């Protein structure tokens with residue numbers, strides 16, 4: 001699927017870059033992987049991690065700069081678009097910046113891909129885009145629409161698809177690395193709302209979802225993996241258990257502006273357009289589904305759920321979460 005292709009990744013130096021690139025190199029034989037982001041230091045750090053590899057090409061650039069983005073995308077076959085402002089509080093405090101990066105300049109990625117005759121663009125979205133409550137979610141909801149609608153709005157050979165992710169364990173500044181730091185440094189952790197629920201998946205699973213979706217996709221779909229959920233309190237207790245500090249103090253700080261107590265993965269309005277791909281995946285079809293798409297998904301069942309949320313997903317117990325975390329190598333470094 002990605003063999004012999006030139007792959008372009010925006011936002012590679014974020015939480016995903018390492019695992020996405022490792023799996024791209026392990027599973028496929030790409031011709032080249034181009035890394036595109038702004039921060040020099042993060043790129044140098046990643047370069048050192050991967051050592052010399054002639055397939056990796058590092059380019060400093062901003063998705064807001066169409067000229068450089070266009071040049072950097074020359075001869076590219078496949079784009080993974082990850083670059084975003086993604087912290088809920090940061091987007092609440094800087095709404096215009098979030099609109100610029102996540103919405104306005106996603107159009108740059110779409111246009112540069114089409115103008116360079118890129119075959120496919122894979123965009124990474126989030127559960128926060130479903131019935132959005134915070135500004136980050138609003139920008140990612142627009143991002144999803146722009147990407148999916150690009151399949152019909154423009155005359156081009158480029159195909160677009162969305163993968164909707166949720167909380168990936170261990171990503172930059174997320175709760176699990178934060179709890180680890182707090183336990184080891186002060187033996188005191190800050191919990192938003194103990195009963196707040198979140199879906200969780202490991203980085204490996206998150207990347208796996210991308211490759212799996214690409215195998216199925218005929219483009220224009222939003223792919224969603226059916227993930228288990230747990231409460232923030234269970235996450236806290238699991239971390240306390242793992243790092244063996246039974247007397248860790250828990251301080252409740254309550255939800256921050258824009259944070260939802262419960263996330264939804266497929267909304268009520270999306271359910272009529274949703275098909276069950278298998279026990280692991282839902283696929284949401286666009287409202288303008290082509291005849292080809294209707295034919296392909298005709299035999300896949302619709303879900304009887306009103307929406308897919310933490311009430312009808314599987315529950316992740318402390319023991320199960322512990323099992324997952326024990327295999328997350330980064331946690332033990």
Ligand SMILES: NC(=O)c1ccc[n+]([C@@H]2O[C@H](COP(=O)([O-])OP(=O)(O)OC[C@H]3O[C@@H](n4cnc5c(N)ncnc54)[C@H](OP(=O)(O)O)[C@@H]3O)[C@@H](O)[C@H]2O)c1
Pocket residue numbers: 010011012013014015016017036037038039040042061062063064081082083084085086101124125126127140164165166167168169171172174
């Ligand atoms: N982490 C999660 O749990 C999660 C869940 C669901 C969806 N997602 C989505 O997955 C994607 C990646 O998330 P992440 O956790 O890896 O984010 P992250 O750690 O904050 O990384 C963001 C990446 O984007 C780059 N970037 C930001 N603004 C840019 C710009 N204007 N031009 C070029 N590059 C830019 C950053 O590098 P520089 O700052 O050096 O440019 C960095 O490489 C995002 O689209 C996010 O919405 C993440």
